Amino acid sequence: MLETRGLTIRFGGHVAVDHVSCAFAPGTLTAIVGPNGAGKTTYFNLISGQLPASEGQVLLDDMDISGLSAPQRTRRGLGRAFQLTQLFPGLSVQENVRLAVQARHGGGMNLWQVWRDRRDWLEETRELLTTVRLFDRRDALAASLSHGDQRKLEVALLMALDPRVYMFDEPTAGMSLDEAPVVLDLIRALKARRDRVILLVEHKMDVVRELADRIVVLHQGALVADGEPAAVIASDVVQQAYLGTAATQEAA
Structure with missing residues (x-):
């Protein structure tokens, strides 16, 4: 349903997202992880239209929506929840x-x-x-x-x-232990429908391990790992370089 092809953005000489190609199917929850500054939120911004890409394409149902604004993409079926709430x-x-x-x-x-x-x-x-x-x-x-x-x-x-595509950017950030389960239960219910693409940026590896069908790892804007959670989390290169010491200890 959703695909990025060679998606790239440059800020001056800095490449924040570097030719990321990835396809996302309905019925799958994909967690996008990586260290701070890896390009996760920027990748989200490129998909949802908050930022224009320097190169590459965003496709929805094989249609190129790269030239559409964020509201136009929303009307096509892309739904985005932000790190900072966007309310009236x-x-x-x-x-x-x-x-x-x-x-x-x-x-x-x-x-x-x-x-x-x-x-x-x-x-x-x-x-x-x-x-x-x-x-x-x-x-x-x-x-x-x-x-x-x-x-x-x-x-x-x-x-x-x-929307047909749900994009959650750290949905439990800043929430108390009592509040977070409500949002996570809502995401579980959406996943159980098996008819939507769900993308999740999340630093809490226990949440990723429980909810994700697939993990995509970004580092310095590039895609460096993509696969089933157990295989990705167990990868030495991911544990040591991209998920950090805390995640390594959790996975042990």
Whole structure:
């Protein structure tokens, strides 16, 4: 469904992503790992359209979408959750999700559209808020939520758009031990559907080991390993050079 061919970006003389070619199939959760500065988030930005590539292509269903903007790629089915939450802070939790539901159904982004005849959209909004355990906080402003609840709300927005490709960039970063399992359970449920591409940038190797069907390792912008989790984690070169001492100890 999703493929990158020779995807590259340069910032001056620095090559941040270096000719990365990779294909991702529906029903598979791929973890993209590597040390800080390896190019993981930049690779995500190239796929989702936040950055223009210096070279290479992004293909969705064999169609080249490299020239499309980030919103155009979203409409084609690419969904992205960021390291830093991307919400409407001055709107309520419910209004945030309502807008995403409305946008997916072709209702635009007009918050004041009359919803009396759209009980199905309202019910979908309620179901999503219940799924991410935010229904009790539906009237709170998004800006007033804890960091963990903001991450859950962002996942709800992503689910409301119902993309064919889910991209999660460190979804549990900054979350407490009590909050993180909710987001991980949501990702598990999406994976269980077996009809979506799921990409996950994550530093926590216990999470990667549990969720991933496949691990792709980047180092200095280049793809250096790609395969089943057990084989990649056991690789000496990956343990020593790319995942760090802590991951080596965990894998032992």
